[in-house]
Amino acid sequence: MASQEVDDGIVRALRGAFGGAVHLPGDVPYAAERLPWNRRIDPRPVIVAEATGPKDVQAAIRVAREHELPFGVQSTGHGTLVPSDGGLLLRTSRMAAVEVDAERRTARAATGALWSDVIAAAAPFGLAPLSGTPSVGVTGYTLGGGIGWLSRKYGFASDSLLRAEVVTSDGELRTVDAEENPDLFWAMRGGSGNFAIASSLEFRLYPVGQVYAGYSLYDITRAREALACYRDWALEEPDEMNTAITLMSLPDAPMIPEPMRGKRFLSIRVFHEGTAEDAEQRLRPLFDAAGPPLMNGFAVMDFAASGVEMTGPPPPPVLARQQIELFREMPDGLLDILVEAAGPEGDSPVNAIEVRHWGGAMERPGPDAGPAAHRDAPFSIIATAMYGVPDMDPVIASYIHQLSAKMGPYSTGGSFLNFLGDPAKADTAFTAENYARLRQVKRTWDPDNFFHLNHNIPPA
Numbered sequence: 001m002a003s004q005e006v007d008d009g010i011v012r013a014l015r016g017a018f019g020g021a022v023h024l025p026g027d028v029p030y031a032a033e034r035l036p037w038n039r040r041i042d043p044r045p046v047i048v049a050e051a052t053g054p055k056d057v058q059a060a061i062r063v064a065r066e067h068e069l070p071f072g073v074q075s076t077g078h079g080t081l082v083p084s085d086g087g088l089l090l091r092t093s094r095m096a097a098v099e100v101d102a103e104r105r106t107a108r109a110a111t112g113a114l115w116s117d118v119i120a121a122a123a124p125f126g127l128a129p130l131s132g133t134p135s136v137g138v139t140g141y142t143l144g145g146g147i148g149w150l151s152r153k154y155g156f157a158s159d160s161l162l163r164a165e166v167v168t169s170d171g172e173l174r175t176v177d178a179e180e181n182p183d184l185f186w187a188m189r190g191g192s193g194n195f196a197i198a199s200s201l202e203f204r205l206y207p208v209g210q211v212y213a214g215y216s217l218y219d220i221t222r223a224r225e226a227l228a229c230y231r232d233w234a235l236e237e238p239d240e241m242n243t244a245i246t247l248m249s250l251p252d253a254p255m256i257p258e259p260m261r262g263k264r265f266l267s268i269r270v271f272h273e274g275t276a277e278d279a280e281q282r283l284r285p286l287f288d289a290a291g292p293p294l295m296n297g298f299a300v301m302d303f304a305a306s307g308v309e310m311t312g313p314p315p316p317p318v319l320a321r322q323q324i325e326l327f328r329e330m331p332d333g334l335l336d337i338l339v340e341a342a343g344p345e346g347d348s349p350v351n352a353i354e355v356r357h358w359g360g361a362m363e364r365p366g367p368d369a370g371p372a373a374h375r376d377a378p379f380s381i382i383a384t385a386m387y388g389v390p391d392m393d394p395v396i397a398s399y400i401h402q403l404s405a406k407m408g409p410y411s412t413g414g415s416f417l418n419f420l421g422d423p424a425k426a427d428t429a430f431t432a433e434n435y436a437r438l439r440q441v442k443r444t445w446d447p448d449n450f451f452h453l454n455h456n457i458p459p460a
């Protein structure tokens with residue numbers, strides 16, 4: 001069914017079993033509820049259903065299945081890349097309750113919760129989740145791997161997932177953990193929404209005190225020197241320290257202070273669990289390479305404040321494209337490409353080209369870890385473009401493609417699902433062995449590929 005009309009019988013069947021609101025094209029809430037954060041995607045589902053609990057998730061899956069409607073799921077829409085055209089879009093934002101068990105150092109989040117909800121619930125106990133950007137959804141982030149500022153110390157968010165309550169493609173509600181349905185538990189720790197729809201996740205929290213965090217801006221003319229320093233310096237940083245260095249271009253827009261509008265900068269982001277003195281001593285070589293800061297944003301703060309300080313206020317919905325490449329090393333030829341693109345003379349139309357050091361606990365998975373990520377690549381380069389005008393899209397798409405091709409000879413060819421802009425390339429997010437195993441698990445749990453409006457992993 002591909003038109004925007006849906007049979008009355010299907011709507012009646014859903015309304016009869018579904019506790020939450022159901023919106024059809026033409027209903028006022030439909031216009032907003034159908035949209036993801038990334039406005040490059042313009043979905044036209046025939047039904048948007050706002051789940052209020054696991055029974056609603058079951059009802060939506062059963063009705064979509066029975067009536068052969070394509071099925072999509074969305075919390076914030078930060079990772080939605082495939083439109084649910086002609087289908088049933090299950091919205092989970094209303095399922096956002098978070099419970100913290102301070103004694104066990106765990107949290108249970110209903111599937112539509114944001115990281116900001118979990119951070120706020122855990123903070124009174126001196127605990128923190130392995131969150132990244134606070135406005136991103138817990139479920140999409142965790143099931144896609146999840147790299148946050150504590151990940152060098154404690155691993156990917158998916159490594160700390162303990163249990164999920166899910167609805168599988170047959171409409172059954174199941175518990176998934178190391179004992180129950182272990183193959184599904186393995187696959188969901190990195191394989192994203194391909195295997196089942198989660199109604200809640202339970203995961204570990206960690207004690208975190210004051211941190212030294214934030215970002216500072218430097219003159220873009222120091223980009224080459226700072227990158228050359230970073231590629232060696234970062235490999236020696238302790239697990240308590242997480243850093244990224246970005247060549248950024250601020251938009252020529254009124255919200256940007258006048259002297260910075262439309263200009264290029266070098267930015268260093270730091271998250272350090274420890275004292276300011278210790279951090280600044282370790283960072284000294286990098287600071288020397290970057291030169292005097294034009295804006296110094298590092299400070300001591302609690303974990304909850306650091307999320308916003310590291311990433312800024314939640315970015316409003318925009319058109320966006322992103323591309324990630326992974327690297328084992330960063331030779332001069334690669335640095336030349338970055339500086340040529342986004343250095344002082346650069347003409348790149350993307351907003352940010354970020355070099356980030358991974359490693360730490362992320363490269364030391366436990367024996368029972370899931371398939372998330374390539375754990376042997378210490379560096380990523382992520383190009384991000386956010387823009388307001390659809391006409392820019394072909395320019396941005398072509399530029400990102402060319403940049404990626406230039407970096408090709410240096411990259412591992414791997415990616416990371418959460419930052420993978422092309423949903424057709426899910427295979428690049430996993431090792432060949434893990435991808436083959438994921439396809440086997442998919443054949444067991446979703447042989448008809450019912451969950452396919454995502455970074456799709458087809459059944460073996």
Ligand SMILES: Cc1cc2nc3c(=O)[nH]c(=O)nc-3n(C[C@H](O)[C@H](O)[C@H](O)COP(=O)(O)OP(=O)(O)OC[C@H]3O[C@@H](n4cnc5c(N)ncnc54)[C@H](O)[C@@H]3O)c2cc1C
Nearest residue numbers: 075076077078079080132133137140141146147193197198
């Ligand atoms: C501004 C921004 C900042 C980001 N920062 C980070 C970061 O710091 N670290 C990081 O690792 N990633 C980051 N990401 C990537 C982000 O983690 C992914 O886009 C992730 O998919 C977002 O999850 P969501 O639930 O918010 O998004 P949604 O678009 O709602 O969901 C994305 C996908 O997740 C799956 N999914 C969602 N809900 C369910 C469910 N209930 N059951 C099963 N599958 C489900 C589906 O496949 C869905 O298509 C960022 C993205 C953006 C745009």
